[in-house]
Amino acid sequence: MESSLLDTAAAAAxxxxxxxxxxxxxxxxxxxxxxxxxxxxxxxxSYSHSISRMLSGVRLAAxxxxxxxxxxxLLGVANWPEAGGAGHHQQQQQQHWxxxxxxxxxxxxxxxxxxxxVVDADRLPTDKAAFARSLAASxxxxxxxxxxxxxxxxxxxxxxxxxxxxxxxxxxxxxxESYLMMTYWIPDEPNMLPxxxxxxxxxxxxxxxxxxxxxVVQEKYCGSLLDGVWKLxxxxxxxxxxxxxGASREVKEETGVRNGTL
Numbered sequence: 458m459e460s461s462l463l464d465t466a467a468a469a470a471x472x473x474x475x476x477x478x479x480x481x482x483x484x485x486x487x488x489x490x491x492x493x494x495x496x497x498x499x500x501x502x503s504y505s506h507s508i509s510r511m512l513s514g515v516r517l518a519a520x521x522x523x524x525x526x527x528x529x530x531l532l533g534v535a536n537w538p539e540a541g542g543a544g545h546h547q548q549q550q551q552q553h554w555x556x557x558x559x560x561x562x563x564x565x566x567x568x569x570x571x572x573x574x575v576v577d578a579d580r581l582p583t584d585k586a587a588f589a590r591s592l593a594a595s596x597x598x599x600x601x602x603x604x605x606x607x608x609x610x611x612x613x614x615x616x617x618x619x620x621x622x623x624x625x626x627x628x629x630x631x632x633x634e635s636y637l638m639m640t641y642w643i644p645d646e647p648n649m650l651p652x653x654x655x656x657x658x659x660x661x662x663x664x665x666x667x668x669x670x671x672x673v674v675q676e677k678y679c680g681s682l683l684d685g686v687w688k689l690x691x692x693x694x695x696x697x698x699x700x701x702x703g704a705s706r707e708v709k710e711e712t713g714v715r716n717g718t719l
Contacts, residue, residue: 562594
């Protein structure tokens, strides 16, 4: 199986990257071209179908070799070139390799303004095997093009993907009712991704009437030490809420008073 996998990888490497040549979602056939001869560099997207079928039954260790190893080892290219350091043909082979990965396996994502990527949660694969393949390929590709942080949002209906992402090195960032956010830091340097918010902002309303009386409340649910204690109406502001707006809302919710009227 592994030798067949490498043969398929070599076939995939004959795909060329062309401006605007990214595969369209849902397309079943397409052509990618470059400045080489049509005989050498025009290959139909049937290779994509063959590669996908081949990888669907490949052991995890073999997939890791495909996506983690040096392309020179996989494609039999001696002295794999650094950027600008070898002949035109070798450089094109290197471009073909990553073009094949990008067009056929890399998860749909958008670049963020800090050199990272945000995976499109609405266009994730629907099954675990496809997700595992795409995630491994995506990490290899993003590393090759110098990306930094990866943000992976997994909706609750993709909860089975969480262990797969953890095995690839993703970390938990935060969770909400409808999704789990995970992150991956690529560079070999301190992680610069911001931590999740860990604090809440509390507010209180000081309301006074024309008779110089202060509006106070008693908490319905409190510890025994605070039982019967009078206090200002208080609470926490909501996400993206202004402090003044939050204080007015809490007073309204706890007392019914808003802008000095009941």
